[in-house]
Amino acid sequence: MPNLCTVSSNASSNFIFGVQPHNFYNVFGSRRTRPRCRVSMSSSDPQNAVVVGCGSVTMDFLATVAAYPKPDDKIRSTSLKVQGGGNVGNALTCLARLGLNPRLISKVSKEGTSPFTYIIVDNQTKTRTCIHTAGYPPMIPDELSKSSLLSALDGAKFAYFDGRLPDxxxxxxxxAVRKNIPILIDAERPREGLDDLLKLADYVVCSAKFPASWTKASTVPQALVSMLLRLPNIKFVIVTLGKDGCIMLERSVDGPSTEEVDVDSLLESLEIKRDKSVSIPTCISSSVAKLKAEGIGTVSGKLYVGTAESIPPSELVDTTGAGDAFIGAVIYAICAKFTPETMLSFAANVAGAKCRDLGARSGLPYRADPRIASFVLEKLSSSA
Incomplete structure (x- = not known):
């Protein structure tokens, strides 16, 4: 089936159910422009898969400054870039560049205010500050017809939600659940309706603060155990830690001699094995164990510690959207059946590539990029 590209509209907004897979910049069409479809993937490609995303698309205004302004300051930007943004839009752009076929369910304004984000990128500290303005009114279920929903999900192999547009x-x-389509949820922060989505998830990727905030556990490892206990359908949960990499807890089946270990102690033992002299992303994993979180419970699983790429200061430009790039790469890795160790290293490489350019999308690597091509070629060779 060709990539879906249908737009229904009313007096105030466009609802975009599919956009061109290789260029997501033109989703904010005027009355005279509509999203166009373009498919260049080979049907024989084993990684060829349709991924449906539902959530946020924005227009990003990225202003770089020599240093972040103090209160009541007036400063000039050193550069300005305008490009598409939004968690789901960024992750799907990542997937498109890796060769998959994305479809998007979202809403942008035709005559009112579309979501937009003003992003201040500090060249001195290499940090970014995001000021987001939500679009109005938000998309509601009645605006998504049953036929459009079924068309969007037709042939889909994966579904991704960033927690926006909860209803x-x-x-x-x-x-998607009725169609047995696997689901990944981006748990960036507690949001209205997120709990209902999490109950349907197969995979969760969350920010550093979310696990403890959502579970009230005192440590991240304990919070991950709590999440797997509270969400029995989840296969794994990843918490991203920026320059410190990530931690992943994968659910496993108990063996006859599965050892019980304290999850905090296990993480400490893995952290000790980090080789800080290695700049490329690596992954350290435990064996399957009964992971105990004091006062919470025990779950059978495997713990992984993934490192981030150590990017030289001269090459680090902007971290905006690094988490979205990571999620896009994780989804690709799941579709391509990468091992967890390969998946985390691959995702860290993709996120690192993104950080070498301004904005959430400019630096996203294409499938043939030398920094990630080895992962793809290795998988293709092993599948041959």
Missing amino acids: TALVVAQE
Whole structure:
């Protein structure tokens, strides 16, 4: 089936159910422009898969400054870039560049205010500050017809939700479950309706602060155990830690002699094995164990510690959207059946490549990029 590209509209907004897979910059069409479809993937490609995303698309205004302004300062930007943004839009752009076929369910304004984000990139500290303005009114389920929903999910191999548009996202997720389409949720922060989405998830990727905030556990490892206990359908949960990499807890099946270990102690033992002299992303994993979180419970699983790429200061430009790039790469890795160790290293490489250019999308690597091509070629060779 060709990549879906249908737009329904009313007096105030466009609802985009599919956009061109290789260039997501033109989703903010005027009355005279509509998203165009373009498919260049070979049908024989084993990684060829349709991924449906539902959530946020924005226009990003990226202003670089020599240093972040003090209160009541007036400063000039050193550069300005305008490009598409939003968690789901960025992750799907990542997937498109890696060769998959994305479809997007979201809403942008035709005559009112679309979501936009003003991003201040500090050249001195290499940090970014995001000021987001939500679009109005938000998308509601009644605006997504049953026929459009079924068309968007037709032939899909994966579904991704960033937690925005919660009422609409829940309708899409429930239909995905009925069609046995795996679901990944981006748990960036507690949001209205997120709990209902998490109950339907197969995979969760969350920010550093989310696990403890959501579970009230005192440490990240304990919080990950709590999440797997509270969400029995989840296969794994990843918490991203920026320059410190990530931690992943994968659910496993108990063996006859599975050892019980304290999850905090296990993480400490893995952290000791980090080789800080290695600049490329690596992954350290435990064996399957009964992971105990004091006062919470025990879950059978395997713990992974993934490192981030150590990017030289002269090459680090902007971290905006690094988490979205990471998630896009994780989804690709799941579709391509990478091992967890390969998946985490691959995702860290993709995120690192993104950080070498301004904005969430400019630096996203294409499939043939030398920094990631080895992962793809290795998988293709092993599948041959």
